[in-house]
Amino acid sequence: MSLKVNNLSGGYGQLTVLRDISFTVPNGTLTALVGLNGSGKSTTINHIIGLLNPKQGTITLNDCLLTQQPIAYKAQIAYIPEQPVVYEELTLKEHLSLTMATYHLDEKIAWEQADKLLKIFRLEDKLNWFPTHFSKGMRQKVMIVMAFITDAKLFIIDEPFLGLDVIAVNDLLTLIDERKKQGVAFLLTTHVLHTIEKHADQFVYLKDGQVAAQGKMVDFTSLVPELTVGEG
Template sequence: MSAAPVLEIAGLTGGYSLNKPVLHDISLNVQPGEMVGLIGLNGAGKSTTMKHILGLMTPHKGRIAVQGRTREGDSEGYHSALSFVPESPLLYEEMTVREHVEFTARAYGVSRADYEARSRRLAELFRMEDKMDSLSGHLSKGMKQKVMIMCAFVASPALYVIDEPFLGLDPLGIRSLLDFMLEIKQSGSSILLSSHILSTIENYCDRFIVLHQGKVIAEGGLAEIGAAAGKPGLPLEQLFYELVQGGK
């Protein structure tokens, strides 16, 4: 018997207007210890899907559950089970890096000992040791993105929702992030990752969900995506092109 999904979306229709939904009856799940790539063109519905998961948008219909909890039934339990890395960093300019990370740890109820150990490890991993007491307003865009990533990972929830995390990161930062996501996955947490850099995530994700015009048009491992595109054996980037250009 398979484990219950960490994230379960069933029959989700939603968007900014009741008369013109962006998402059309999509269903997907993320299993424990799984990294799933959510891929699609601009406007396909990736960010809208994530906003619904985060509770920033209310579904027109359908159900979203994290570890079996819904926002309606257990809002605190639902939100404490997930963490988010946005595409664009959002920080308080008059707070230091250390204050951001500590603030997030306290919000998630992380113990002082765990906070100290995790923040030290994250600072080393992303080469931010000498920036921990710098104000965020003095950081480069790439460093601000690293702060957002550190805040998300210090929480250690069951589910990470990560939207285009590689923008602004240098090559070493990208490699550090990818390696740490593998470590997080091996520890049992799950990751829903959106990225346009398909060649980068191809060898890291267990499965892929292809969104096109607000609908799931293919999902599964590389072999299943290849079968859906009718081009088995091709790299993910070429398979994605075949799917969205073919209008399937």
């Protein structure tokens, strides 16, 4: 049971960006999706979360085919984008309530989880704040809290470390490790591989819209000699 991307080709309109991409993200693991700018990472993510339709190939999550069971498929995903997406007219508390309603969560259990996460990321006294008062790093933390109150089976996290302080980075990695132990799968893109090299189980290296290499994270340097860890 896992995310399976099989022979995926796709892009934007008539432009084909991805060509015959295949990889698997097993449950209970973290897969690092790496590549230089323009390699196809964002396009891959946009296909996996259902924003783009494949020109060819299939995407399944725990036996749910995206094109045939889109609601059941997407209900299993929590997505944290590189640029935080918040509603300026909603308070932090209202953002969390909206997430709970969208995922049909038990509010009592969800708020207990939210309270823990808010304390971890030092947001517990900001429930009535509007996003206009949040820095980029705080907005990123809001997105993390919203994602981790869910029971998602797959977390897709796009460049999560760019706006976070060192303490928040460590807190996020701890949360990822805890969820991995519960069988949750993670697909994460980053340009700072040294931050996750001890937490990632495998990698997929994209180059020019194709999978140029993939394997265990410990083998990254030998399999991708053109990049050193930290430049991905």
